[in-house]
Amino acid sequence: MTAVISVKDVTFSYGGPVVLEDVNLDVEDGEFLGVVGPNAGGKSTLLRLMLGLLEPTTGSIEVGRRDPSEGSRAIGYVPQYPPFVRDFPITVEQTVLLGRLGTARAMGGYSRRDRDIADRVMTETEISNIQGRRLNTLSGGQLQRVLLARALASEPKILMLDEPTANIDVRVESDIFELLRKLNQRATIIVVSHDIGFISQYVERVACVNRTLICHATLAIDGKVIQELYGGDVHMVEHSHG
């Protein structure tokens, strides 16, 4: 196995307290990695560092053996909070096509191939029937699928998702994770979540982030690990949504 992302001795702060300290992580090719931890523990910051949107204070990061600012083009990214205004005049199809930027030709319109790929990922994420709709008419689950399709449109080798199911109901959450399981056959997936119990069903390895980072195989996660990570007792309630 080869590391597609390599984080070495990374420390980061936004100018105040240290958010991440001496973090080391190798993400293997084809892996489905969960990043968990308490709120403000540094999960999203770690993702943004790997994307090259932030620079580490010390340490280094490589994405595909390159600096993240260059290597991040191989990453499809689904943000937790879409930074755009929801009433922006753009359709679902146009949003997905924007994912072709950086892959398609630099000038002029979209090619036949760009449109074919956009059609394919819209079918895969089950949004073909809403491709003509504006973003402000979509539900939380539909918007999440659109953002996933936009990320997939660049045909990424790595897919990064930051709390992809934070604002949607449990049934849609399972649907999205089932889809991610399928996508894992062709892409390395890194998914940030606050719900360690839920993502354990899907990921192979869990990176626990709370200023520092410790990796565990999913099967090795027990009450002690959770208590150390969240700094308090966590009750596990076994239940099903059958």
Place this chain on the structure above:
Amino acid sequence: MEFIHSLTQHAFLQHALLAGLLASIGCGVMGSYVVVKRIGFLAGGIAHAVLGGMGAAFFFGAEPMFGALIAAIMVALLIGWVSLGWRQQEDTLIGAMWAVGMATGILFISQTPGYQVDLMTYLFGNILLVTSQDLWLMMTLDILLLLLVLLYYRQFLAVAFDEEFARLRGVPVALFYMLLLCLVAVSVVLLIRIVGLVLVIALLTLPAAIALQYVHTVGRMMIVATILGALFCVLGLAVSYQPDLPAGATIILVAGMAYLLSTLLTSLRQRYKARVITTR
């Protein structure tokens, strides 16, 4: 009717009409970006600070429109730099540039020897004074603007919609943001002859804002806003002609009334839709 008759008779009126149509391309295309990117204040800053360049051009005996163009580009780059680097103080710095640009222009104009410039012409425009040279400049700027927007429509859309995603896809966001502001500056210059630099922001935003109430994509917004801009210019010119009213101010009032009417209609339409859904 008298307006149509005069139109066939007088070259200055034909120039005015053509200027209105050429300016509406800039106002429709770049106005759409200004509205969706919500940079009306930045565009206002560019428009007002342009007086500095026009005043300097007068003082040194150069063509004021070229002075305006150079000043507009310089101010756009400066405002873009401030906006990218000092987002926290953006409002204050743009407000300062807005005022300092105007003050510089007024000082230059007041010191221009032997010739009293009609300041009102530049502040509030005079479409009836458009020359053939102005028309050629406007046409050149329109072609440049359309060409760049056609070539880089996707990049401009990405930067206006989601800067972070554009950056991740390798789009040089700062470069396209600066270019976008420069093209807004070009549109401001196109519109100064028509409505003057004080009123320019209204013609840049109102047609696009009306268009946004009816269409769902930026491309369609540009087309509808261009048509509306042309309509407002022609209508304003026609209404102002017989009673000899200032054309620029009349054009803005026509646009303002159309915006109010459209907003009212849109709001009524939405309420009616909501009532139909709840009674089902």
